[in-house]
Amino acid sequence: MNSVGLSPLALFLQAGAVGKCVMALLFLVSVWGWALILQIWLSGRRLSSAVQAARQDEAAPLLAEVLEAGVRAQAATVESETHADRRWRIGETMTRAARGLLLKAEGGLPSLAVISSTSPFIGLFGTVWGIMSSFASIAEAHDTSLAVVAPGIAEALAATAIGLAAAIPASVGYNRLSALFSRVSADLDCLVQERADRLVSARAPVAIKEAA
Numbered sequence: 394m395n396s397v398g399l400s401p402l403a404l405f406l407q408a409g410a411v412g413k414c415v416m417a418l419l420f421l422v423s424v425w426g427w428a429l430i431l432q433i434w435l436s437g438r439r440l441s442s443a444v445q446a447a448r449q450d451e452a453a454p455l456l457a458e459v460l461e462a463g464v465r466a467q468a469a470t471v472e473s474e475t476h477a478d479r480r481w482r483i484g485e486t487m488t489r490a491a492r493g494l495l496l497k498a499e500g501g502l503p504s505l506a507v508i509s510s511t512s513p514f515i516g517l518f519g520t521v522w523g524i525m526s527s528f529a530s531i532a533e534a535h536d537t538s539l540a541v542v543a544p545g546i547a548e549a550l551a552a553t554a555i556g557l558a559a560a561i562p563a564s565v566g567y568n569r570l571s572a573l574f575s576r577v578s579a580d581l582d583c584l585v586q587e588r589a590d591r592l593v594s595a596r597a598p599v600a601i602k603e604a605a
Contacts, residue, residue, distance in 0.1 A: 516556015
């Protein structure tokens with residue numbers, strides 16, 4: 394009876410060509426997912442720290458584009474503009490800049506959603522292929538013993554496991570990071586409103602505090 398190793402490497406080496414392709418693809422997808430999680434989390438934490446610093450009137454170079462957009466809007470003059478219109482114009486200008494900054498910081502967050510939703514189906518394809526291989530082995534050997542079907546079944550289950558190993562962290566990471574950026578977005582909105590109120594009430598352009 395041929396023994397079937399249960400280590401990931403053994404399962405990969407014992408799989409057929411299609412099974413190897415599926416497992417290799419899922420491994421690369423899993424590595425990509427973890428890299429995205431780390432990158433997006435670091436971006437989110439940096440942006441969150443910058444927003445908190447800016448709300449305390451500390452230097453926040455990461456938000457310079459947003460704050461400068463407000464200063465430029467404050468310096469501009471519009472004929473017959475009411476106080477409310479000026480307030481809305483400054484706030485809207487900063488909001489657009491803030492949205493661009495958020496989209497840049499979120500980076501590959503949509504890709505995590507794609508990984509979490511497609512990885513199980515890629516693994517399922519490998520599962521189906523492994524089961525088909527088992528039936529083909531039975532037909533070829535005219536034998537239904539475990540020695541005949543075990544390699545195909547092991548390949549099928551390995552594809553399922555690797556698909557879930559790629560999908561589960563991506564799904565959890567997407568949900569947690571989405572919650573993180575929701576909080577950052579809310580804090581950034583508060584900062585925009587505070588700065589817009591301050592800018593619309595100021596008579597002279599407000600200088601941006603630079604980092605030391």
